[in-house]
Amino acid sequence: MSTASDPVGQAPDAESARPVEADLGTDAPDSSEPSHEPGPEHEVSVLLYSDDVDVRTAVKLAVGRRPAADLPPVRWTEVATPAAAVAAVDAGGLDVLVLDGEAVPAGGMGLCKQLKDEIFECPPVLVLTGRPADAWLATWSRADLAVPHPLDPAELCEAVATLARHRLG
Numbered sequence: 353m354s355t356a357s358d359p360v361g362q363a364p365d366a367e368s369a370r371p372v373e374a375d376l377g378t379d380a381p382d383s384s385e386p387s388h389e390p391g392p393e394h395e396v397s398v399l400l401y402s403d404d405v406d407v408r409t410a411v412k413l414a415v416g417r418r419p420a421a422d423l424p425p426v427r428w429t430e431v432a433t434p435a436a437a438v439a440a441v442d443a444g445g446l447d448v449l450v451l452d453g454e455a456v457p458a459g460g461m462g463l464c465k466q467l468k469d470e471i472f473e474c475p476p477v478l479v480l481t482g483r484p485a486d487a488w489l490a491t492w493s494r495a496d497l498a499v500p501h502p503l504d505p506a507e508l509c510e511a512v513a514t515l516a517r518h519r520l521g
Contacts, residue, residue: 395427396516401437402452414505419513434458449477461493468494476515
């Protein structure tokens with residue numbers, strides 16, 4: 353359709369110029385118009401806190417690109433300091449938090465308790481504990497789930513998937 357500023361049925365910008373097919377009587381779809389099809393698949397946004405790059409690598413390898421077939425791919429946000437973790441959670445947009453309970457100078461359990469106390473509707477938290485017997489500490493910290501070191505990839509992946517499903521509804 354032509355307008356006064358667009359007398360020949362083309363956009364004023366030469367790069368985005370296109371014939372106006374409705375004026376030509378065709379039924380062909382206009383590829384420059386917004387699509388009504390679903391956009392890119394949502395991602396599961398996971399914060400991974402550990403001061404140890406080897407722990408972060410192990411977690412990412414265990415969970416992989418997608419924690420379960422029924423879930424979207426994971427987008428990782430890695431942080432190595434408590435301040436960066438708090439800032440990232442405070443900024444919002446995260447679906448799951450994975451906190452290393454053995455991190456230094458602040459362990460994931462203390463950080464979990466702080467986040468659960470201070471962040472309204474804090475995302476679900478998975479704490480990586482030093483040993484299975486530390487599960488009670490994870491409960492004290494208000495973690496939603498805990499996985500002990502040494503990390504079992506299947507258990508870790510299932511824990512992330514469980515929390516992601518809970519968060520995404």
